[in-house]
Amino acid sequence: MGRARNLIVPTGHHGVFTDGSMLFTRNSVPNDRVYGERLYDQEGVEYREWVPSRSKLAAYLRKGGESFPFKEGTTVLYLGAASGTTSSHVADIVGKGTVYCVEVSPRSFRDLVAVCEKRKNMVPVLSDATRPEDYSFIVESPDILYQDIAQKGQAAIFVKNMRAFGIKEGMLTVKARSEDVTKDPKEVFADVTSQLERSGFKVVELVDLDPFEKDHAMAVVRA
Ligand SMILES: C[S@@+](CC[C@H](N)C(=O)[O-])C[C@H]1O[C@@H](n2cnc3c(N)ncnc32)[C@H](O)[C@@H]1O
Incomplete structure (x- = not known):
C-alpha cells in the first residue's frame, strides 16, 4: 500500500477524490484490488486509484x-x-x-x-x-x-x-x-x-x- 505524493481531497463529484492528478474512490473492501489498481492509505482511509485508461x-x-x-x-x-x-x-x-x-x-x-x-x-x-x-x-x-x-x-x-x-x-x-x-x-x-x-x-x-x-x-x- 502506497501513500499519495499530494494530499487526497474530495472533488466536486460525490465519492470521487483526487490528489491533483490521479482520481480515486474510497475502497469499500480494504486491501482488495479489482484490476491491479494501486491502493493508497491516508490517515487510516484506503483509496483505490481510478485509472482513466481502464475506465471510461x-x-x-x-x-x-x-x-x-x-x-x-x-x-x-x-x-x-x-x-x-x-x-x-x-x-x-x-x-x-x-x-x-x-x-x-x-x-x-x-x-x-x-x-x-x-x-x-x-x-x-x-x-x-x-x-x-x-x-x-x-x-x-x-x-x-x-x-x-x-x-x-x-x-x-x-x-x-x-x-x-x-x-x-x-x-x-x-x-x-x-x-x-x-x-x-x-x-x-x-x-x-x-x-x-x-x-x-x-x-x-x-x-x-x-x-x-x-x-x-x-x-x-x-x-
Ligand atoms: C468495453 S466492455 C465493458 C467495460 C466495462 N464497462 C468497464 O469499464 O469495466 C463491453 C462489455 O459489454 C459486453 N456486452 C456486449 N454486448 C452486450 C449485450 N448485448 N448485453 C450485455 N453485455 C454486452 C461485452 O461482453 C463486454 O464485456
Whole structure:
C-alpha cells in the first residue's frame, strides 16, 4: 500500500477524490484490488486509484465531464459490466445503493461474480442488454442507467432500457467503431445524439474520451 505524493481531497463529484492528478474512490473492501489498481492509505482511509485508461467513466471526469449523477444510495443499472472494473468504482461511490451489473459474456461474467462476492452492493446479472424483459424481475427501481457495451445499435439499446425501467437520467459510452468502422467518429457521435433526441431524450453533455479511449465518447442523457 502506497501513500499519495499530494494530499487526497474530495472533488466536486460525490465519492470521487483526487490528489491533483490521479482520481480515486474510497475502497469499500480494504486491501482488495479489482484490476491491479494501486491502493493508497491516508490517515487510516484506503483509496483505490481510478485509472482513466481502464475506465471510461474516469476518462470522462479527467476530460472535464461535469454531470455526475451518482450519489450515496443511488441504484444503478449498469449494462456491459465486463469483469467489474468501472462498476466496482461505481459501487464504492454509491455506498448503500446498488449496482446491477448486466454482462452477456460467460467468460467475463465468471470474473464479475468473484468481484460481486466481495462487494455486496454489486449484483451480477448474466443477460443480454437488448432484452430488458429478461432481467426486469431482478432489477429494482434503478435511478441511473450506465451503458458501456461495444455493440452496434448502442443508442437503441440504451433507449429501450431507459423506457423499460422508466429511468430519467443515464450515461452512454459510444464506441464509434462498433457502429461504423468507415465513418468519422464525430459523425457517429452526432448520429447517436440525433437518434437519442428523436427518441425524446436530451443529450446534456457529450465528451470525447480521446486520448484515454480513442474513438469513444460519453453522452449524458436525460428524459
Ligand atoms: C468495453 S466492455 C465493458 C467495460 C466495462 N464497462 C468497464 O469499464 O469495466 C463491453 C462489455 O459489454 C459486453 N456486452 C456486449 N454486448 C452486450 C449485450 N448485448 N448485453 C450485455 N453485455 C454486452 C461485452 O461482453 C463486454 O464485456
